[in-house]
Amino acid sequence: MKISKSLLFISFIALVFFLTASSSARVGPTYAIVNCKIIPISGPPIENGVIIIRDGLIESLGPKEKVYVPEDAEVIKADSLFAYPGLIDIHTNLFLEPAKEEPQRPGAIEAMAAEPQAPDWAKQVDSSAFQLIKPKKSDIENFQKIGITTVLVVPEKGIYAGQSVLLNINGDKKETMVIKNPVALHINFTTERRAYPSSLMGTIALLRQSFLDTEYYSSYKSQFSKSSRGQKRPEYDPFLETLSQFVIQKKPIFFNCQNQEDIKRAVGLIEEFKLNGFITGANEAWRVPGLIKKAKVPLLVSLDFKPPFTSIYINQSEELKEKAEKEIYPANSANLYKEGIKFALTSHGLKSSEVLENIQKAIKAGLPVEEALRAMTIIPAEYLGVSDILGSLEPGKIANLILTSGEIFGEKTKVERVFVDGLSFEIKQPPKEAKPSALNVAGKWKAAISGPMGEMEMTVELMQEGNAITGNISTEMGKWEISDGLLTGNELTFTISATIMGERMEIAFSGTAQKDSIEGILSFSGGSAKLKATRIPDMDL
Amino acid sequence: MLRFFVLSSLAAFSCFSFGQNLLIKNGIILTVTKGTIPKGDVLIIGGIIKQIGENIPAPEGIKIIDATGKYVIPGIIDSHTHIALIGTNESSEPITPEVKMRDVLNAEDTSIYTALSGGVTMVHTMHGSANPIGGENIVLKMKWGKTSEEMIVHEALRTLKFALGENPKQANVAGMGTLRYPQSRMGVNAIIRRELSKAKNYMEQWDRYLRAKRSKNPPKNLTPPRKDLRMEQLADLLRGKMVARCHSYRADESLEFVSLSKEFGFKVACFEHIPEAFKITKELAAEGIGISIFLDSWAYKVEASEGIAYNAAYCTQKGILVSLNSDGGERIRRLFNDAAKAMKYGGLSEDEALKLVTINPAVQLGVDRIAGSLEVGKQGDIAIFNEHPLSAYTRCDMTIIEGDVYFDRAQYLKEREEMEKKKKEDELKKKGGKK
Numbered sequence: 001m002k003i004s005k006s007l008l009f010i011s012f013i014a015l016v017f018f019l020t021a022s023s024s025a026r027v028g029p030t031y032a033i034v035n036c037k038i039i040p041i042s043g044p045p046i047e048n049g050v051i052i053i054r055d056g057l058i059e060s061l062g063p064k065e066k067v068y069v070p071e072d073a074e075v076i077k078a079d080s081l082f083a084y085p086g087l088i089d090i091h092t093n094l095f096l097e098p099a100k101e102e103p104q105r106p107g108a109i110e111a112m113a114a115e116p117q118a119p120d121w122a123k124q125v126d127s128s129a130f131q132l133i134k135p136k137k138s139d140i141e142n143f144q145k146i147g148i149t150t151v152l153v154v155p156e157k158g159i160y161a162g163q164s165v166l167l168n169i170n171g172d173k174k175e176t177m178v179i180k181n182p183v184a185l186h187i188n189f190t191t192e193r194r195a196y197p198s199s200l201m202g203t204i205a206l207l208r209q210s211f212l213d214t215e216y217y218s219s220y221k222s223q224f225s226k227s228s229r230g231q232k233r234p235e236y237d238p239f240l241e242t243l244s245q246f247v248i249q250k251k252p253i254f255f256n257c258q259n260q261e262d263i264k265r266a267v268g269l270i271e272e273f274k275l276n277g278f279i280t281g282a283n284e285a286w287r288v289p290g291l292i293k294k295a296k297v298p299l300l301v302s303l304d305f306k307p308p309f310t311s312i313y314i315n316q317s318e319e320l321k322e323k324a325e326k327e328i329y330p331a332n333s334a335n336l337y338k339e340g341i342k343f344a345l346t347s348h349g350l351k352s353s354e355v356l357e358n359i360q361k362a363i364k365a366g367l368p369v370e371e372a373l374r375a376m377t378i379i380p381a382e383y384l385g386v387s388d389i390l391g392s393l394e395p396g397k398i399a400n401l402i403l404t405s406g407e408i409f410g411e412k413t414k415v416e417r418v419f420v421d422g423l424s425f426e427i428k429q430p431p432k433e434a435k436p437s438a439l440n441v442a443g444k445w446k447a448a449i450s451g452p453m454g455e456m457e458m459t460v461e462l463m464q465e466g467n468a469i470t471g472n473i474s475t476e477m478g479k480w481e482i483s484d485g486l487l488t489g490n491e492l493t494f495t496i497s498a499t500i501m502g503e504r505m506e507i508a509f510s511g512t513a514q515k516d517s518i519e520g521i522l523s524f525s526g527g528s529a530k531l532k533a534t535r536i537p538d539m540d541l
Numbered sequence: 542m543l544r545f546f547v548l549s550s551l552a553a554f555s556c557f558s559f560g561q562n563l564l565i566k567n568g569i570i571l572t573v574t575k576g577t578i579p580k581g582d583v584l585i586i587g588g589i590i591k592q593i594g595e596n597i598p599a600p601e602g603i604k605i606i607d608a609t610g611k612y613v614i615p616g617i618i619d620s621h622t623h624i625a626l627i628g629t630n631e632s633s634e635p636i637t638p639e640v641k642m643r644d645v646l647n648a649e650d651t652s653i654y655t656a657l658s659g660g661v662t663m664v665h666t667m668h669g670s671a672n673p674i675g676g677e678n679i680v681l682k683m684k685w686g687k688t689s690e691e692m693i694v695h696e697a698l699r700t701l702k703f704a705l706g707e708n709p710k711q712a713n714v715a716g717m718g719t720l721r722y723p724q725s726r727m728g729v730n731a732i733i734r735r736e737l738s739k740a741k742n743y744m745e746q747w748d749r750y751l752r753a754k755r756s757k758n759p760p761k762n763l764t765p766p767r768k769d770l771r772m773e774q775l776a777d778l779l780r781g782k783m784v785a786r787c788h789s790y791r792a793d794e795s796l797e798f799v800s801l802s803k804e805f806g807f808k809v810a811c812f813e814h815i816p817e818a819f820k821i822t823k824e825l826a827a828e829g830i831g832i833s834i835f836l837d838s839w840a841y842k843v844e845a846s847e848g849i850a851y852n853a854a855y856c857t858q859k860g861i862l863v864s865l866n867s868d869g870g871e872r873i874r875r876l877f878n879d880a881a882k883a884m885k886y887g888g889l890s891e892d893e894a895l896k897l898v899t900i901n902p903a904v905q906l907g908v909d910r911i912a913g914s915l916e917v918g919k920q921g922d923i924a925i926f927n928e929h930p931l932s933a934y935t936r937c938d939m940t941i942i943e944g945d946v947y948f949d950r951a952q953y954l955k956e957r958e959e960m961e962k963k964k965k966e967d968e969l970k971k972k973g974g975k976k
Contacts, residue, residue: 198633201640201668201676205631209639209770216767223764231762261627261689265644310627312649 028055028422032069036078036403040393041085041378051083053399056422060395076403076424081416084373084408085393086149086400089355090300090380091254091280091346094143094151094167095133120195121206122239127162129153130181135172137506138484138495142352143169144418145427147402148376150179150390154186154254154348159203161186164254166384168400170420179386184252184278185243189262204265211273214240214247250276254300256348259308260284267295278383281348284308286335293341298383301336301375303358304349305329327365330358333375334366344380345372359409373408398422430486440464441487441513444536447473449522451529460533469494492518560588560921561944564599568608568925573615573892573899574914583613585921588943593915606925606946611938614895614930615914616662616922617876620833620902621786621813621866623666624652624873625681625692630669632712635721636736638701638774640676642666646689652870653685657948659874660924660937663694665906668702670788670813671712673729674736675702677774678786680906682922683940685947698907700810701778703787705729705794706844730797737805740775747776784810786833790844792817799828811905813866816848822859831862831905835872836879837886853897854887864902881931894931 031053038049038061050067052059060067069075133153143151149169155162163182170177189203197203217240224231246253253275255266263279270277279285280300285292292299305325307314313324336343345362347355363372381391389398399422406413418425442464449456462471462482469485473496485494496507509531511520518533563585570578570593582597583590599605623629627645631637656664663682668675680697709729712721723729746766753759777783785802789795789812802809811831812818816839818825818832825832839848849855857863865880867873876898883889883897903913911920921944928935940948 192633194633196633196637197631197640199628199631199640199645201628201642201645202631202633202637204644205637205639205641205770212768212770216765220764223762227762231764261646261648264689310647310649312651315651 029424030054030059030070030073031076031399031419031422031424032073033076033078033083033401033403034069035064036081036083038083038393039085039373039408041374042392042394049083051393051401053419053422056399058393058395058397058399058401061393076417078403081403081405082407083393084147084402084404085377085391086402086418086420087147087376088150088152088344088380088384088390089143089148089347089376090152090344090383091154091302091348092143092151093156093348094139094153094169094352095135096129096153096156097132097134121159121192121197124155124158124162125160125185125239125242127155127158128165128182129155129162130165130174130178132162133165133167133174134504135174135177136497137172139352140169140172141428144420144425145415146352146356147404147408147415147418148347148355149400149402149418149420152183152380152384156188159188159190159192159197159206161188161256166386168398168420170423176421179390180384183384184254185246186254186256188256189258189265207269208272210239210243211247211269211275214243215273218244218248247273247275250274252276252278254278254280257281257284259310260287261310263288264291267291267297270297271295280346282343283329283332284311285341285343286332286339289336289339289341292336293339299336299341299343300346300348300380300383301333301343302346302348302350303355303362304347305332305358305361306349330361331365333362333372337367337371342379343375344383345375356409360411363409369407369409439487439490439513439515441469441492441518443538445518445533446536447518447531447533449529449531451522452527453529459536487513490514492520496522498524560585562586562600562603563606563921563941563944563946564597564603565606565608565613565923565925565941566597566599568611568613569929570915571612571614571892571895571930572915573895575916581613583915583921583923585941585944588921588945590915590917590919590921593917606939608925610927612926612929612935613915614660614924614926615899615919616912616924616940616942617660617898618864618902618906618908618913619656619661619664619867619873619876619898620811620864620905621667621868622664622870622873623669623868624656624664624870625650625666625689630671630712631676632669632671632721635672635709635712635723635732636674636771637668637672637676638674638778639770640668642668642676642679643693646679646681646692648687648689648692650870652873653683654948655870656683656873657685657940658937658950660877660926660930660940661873662922662924662940662942663903663906663908663912664873665697665700665786665902667700667786670702670704670708672702673704673709673723673733674775675704677701677783680908682942683947684942684945694908696908696911698810699777699783700786700906701774701783703733703785703798705787705789705798706791707842708788726794730794730801733798734801737775737779737801737807740772740779741805743769743772744776744779778807779805781808784808786811786813788813789815790817790842792820796821796824799824799830803828811864814845814868816845816852818861819849819852819855822856822861825856826860831864831901832856833864833866833902833905835868836865836882850882850886853883854889857883857889857893857897858887862901862904863897864905865897866902877926877930877935877937878933881933884931891929891931 033051035048038046046063048064050064051061152164152166154164164184166180166183167177168179191198191203197206221234224234245251257263257266257279258281266279278298281302283302307324307329314321363369378391381387399419401419402415403417404413404415415427441462445460447458447460459474467487469487471482473480480496480498482494482496490512492513493510498505498507507522507524509520509522516535520531522529522531565583567580570581581595584592584597625647626642627647631640665680667678678700680694681692682694684692710724723732750765753763787798795812809830811833813833815832836853837850839845853863865876880894880898883894900913903909912922923941924937925939926935927938938950
């Protein structure tokens with residue numbers, strides 16, 4: 001059979017299209033953000049600017065006379081809005097579940113041993129933040145609300161806490177978020193509880209011994225590989241294999257420093273073993289500026305102002321402790337700036353609701369807004385080695401940017417819209433002027449739910465603080481947490497975090513509440529159900 | 542309140558300073574080693590005592606302290622304490638010489654300030670007694686307000702903590718339900734012996750390697766042994782670079798330890814606490830081993846049941862170097878009271894009693910060239926008391942380190958009064974405002 005030339009040609013085109021389309025992910029949308037004030041960081045601000053986003057990247061930006069708006073672009077009117085690069089938070093625990101408390105052994109006596117047992121601390125070193133994270137919509141929204149679009153997720157527990165992952169918060173699928181994995185090894189100046197080292201002095205000795213052992217391991221292996229005959233072959237040690245990447249190949253190691261002495265300890269180790277070291281936490285960095293300048297170690301400063309337990313400022317009196325929390329420690333970054341020390345700002349140690357407030361406190365204490373902005377954009381991008389794709393608004397960089405109603409970090413400024421990897425996310429604003437509801441829904445409720453799965457009865461317990469509602473719901477399948485609840489007048493909304501047959505699900509409730517009854521709809525992926533609840537009077541409990 | 546003074550002194554001393562210049566005038570100078578001057582002066586230039594005598598002319602602009610009617614003594618040295626540290630014991634394992642107090646200093650421990658209020662200018666702060674072999678200790682000057690590095694006394698001997706008896710054999714990992722070997726005195730002795738033998742093997746391995754490396758034809762594929770920080774510390778002990786400070790109570794375990802030290806060839810500088818020292822003075826004196834003890838505490842443990850208050854005086858009279866210690870942040874404020882008790886229990890003279898907390902601990906720590914007595918050439922570490930330091934009524938009024946005043950009681954009380962006044966005024970204003 002003769003195949004017509006045109007058919008061949010069409011199938012060839014289809015093949016090419018198919019191949020190229022399948023080799024890259026879905027093509028992203030094209031946006032034109034029009035008439036905003038652009039603060040690119042890499043250059044001076046641009047009034048009445050236009051930004052063109054195409055398929056995840058910034059295609060072009062500039063004053064509106066100079067930028068051509070393509071026909072296929074969705075135009076976003078950004079009058080009186082400000083465009084900033086998406087903020088980078090270089091030390092968070094976003095998406096990490098809080099570590100479960102180890103059940104205390106009920107006084108069991110373990111076998112006595114004349115030789116010490118195998119170490120627990122070594123097992124954590126391969127712990128991967130990427131494996132541990134469980135993205136949740138509410139977490140994503142909390143961070144995007146502040147304007148944070150890129151996060152370094154850092155495992156938290158243990159001396160060798162594990163390895164971090166760099167994510168663009170562009171949805172709730174892990175894999176599409178990863179920019180770089182792993183990024184760094186993270187070390188805490190903490191101790192083991194049941195084994196060596198159970199004291200800080202032991203931990204320091206352990207770190208030095210680990211690094212020495214890594215150097216020894218690596219040099220023996222390389223000597224062996226040069227001439228194997230006649231030499232006993234090296235023993236394989238998974239812990240030292242991992243450490244070699246960081247101690248020998250000099251991948252980054254982050255030291256989590258809780259006070260000025262920790263900073264001295266970290267610098268000592270970094271200098272002794274010539275590590276590619278970073279200092280994070282560091283809320284006492286202002287007490288050792290000379291050391292930090294001399295050591296030239298990148299500094300990541302936490303916005304958590306709680307003074308460490310060693311601090312002289314907290315064991316004198318309540319007043320001094322308050323002064324420390326309200327005035328002295330918040331001035332950390334301002335003091336570093338005055339000393340000419342470069343740093344990034346992180347949310348390490350804070351709940352997402354506290355981050356913006358603390359940035360504002362730091363600015364009030366004397367940190368210029370531009371420096372705060374740089375500390376959460378270009379500086380962390382440089383530290384992470386991704387400054388050619390993130391950290392500022394430039395053509396060719398990833399389209400991570402935020403549109404704000406006012407100057408960044410301003411008291412009244414709201415983040416209106418966030419772009420991550422060129423995908424647009426509109427930020428839900430909380431209802432304006434939400435008056436404290438006269439209605440109180442706190443207490444226990446008997447709820448009847450009718451839906452596709454039939455009829456079910458459950459007990460709901462609600463707590464109310466102002467307009468915020470939290471609580472839990474007890475079902476046959478377990479007790480589930482109720483969060484993000486809001487009561488405005490009679491309108492009630494909240495989210496239930498359910499675990500059904502091992503699968504986690506978020507169920508949203510929206511309805512009305514009266515003094516003794518609640519009615520509304522439960523929505524979840526795959527359907528919805530009706531909920532009717534009556535209050536259980538206190539006497540009956 | 543403490544906090545204000547603490548803060549203001551922090552601010553004042555936050556700039557690094559070499560020793561200061563100071564002239565103390567008209568005090569009763571108790572030099573401890575060179576007699577007493579009933580009315581004399583001490584001149585300190587650049588932190589060093591330049592002159593001690595009567596009517597020293599004041600160099601222009603020098604700070605003068607009027608010590609009329611007051612007793613000027615060398616700063617007290619506490620030879621065994623645990624202040625200014627984060628954590629005391631690495632008790633998860635019995636043998637931990639690799640841990641160092643130097644790595645866990647806490648310059649913000651308020652015990653440093655209260656030590657100053659007791660006339661203490663220098664301390665030997667140590668690993669605890671949970672382990673048969675603990676960690677490396679450190680000597681600090683109580684320079685409140687300075688950084689931890691500035692407090693370290695580099696001239697001191699390097700010391701390694703050992704412990705015998707009830708404390709190491711009963712130590713668990715903080716109630717984790719794990720019993721740790723050793724659980725008996727014989728186990729304590731055996732484990733120390735075992736580790737020292739391991740250290741000897743380690744040293745021999747390294748010696749063999751170094752000899753082979755330096756030889757004319759080093760063998761192909763010569764690899765060094767693994768560097769083990771734990772063994773390195775014990776090796777330093779065996780090489781004489783460190784001395785042992787051994788916590789012990791009973792005479793028998795102490796003598797066993799002495800034999801161990803002779804067998805392996807390391808120096809025991811002091812036994813700590815050792816209430817039964819009076820039973821073995823001959824052996825201790827023969828080895829030149831000192832003791833660092835409480836004066837009138839005993840029977841607080843079974844192994845302390847045979848202690849006596851005459852321990853310090855009796856051992857002194859038998860030629861042993863005796864010092865008194867605090868073992869913590871409480872007793873450190875009244876070591877001078879403890880010294881006075883040595884006069885009551887055993888009849889030591891005033892100077893002999895004062896030596897227990899000044900020159901004796903200085904010798905034990907290897908810092909007698911720079912501290913421990915008021916002599917020209919030593920550092921200007923001085924405590925000024927309102928009565929004789931061995932009087933029951935005395936009080937430390939001022940503590941000076943290298944010519945810098947780190948504690949001034951009158952000043953402190955004045956500031957406290959002003960703080961209270963200000964606080965009352967603020968409260969009145971608040972109340973007034975509310976109305």
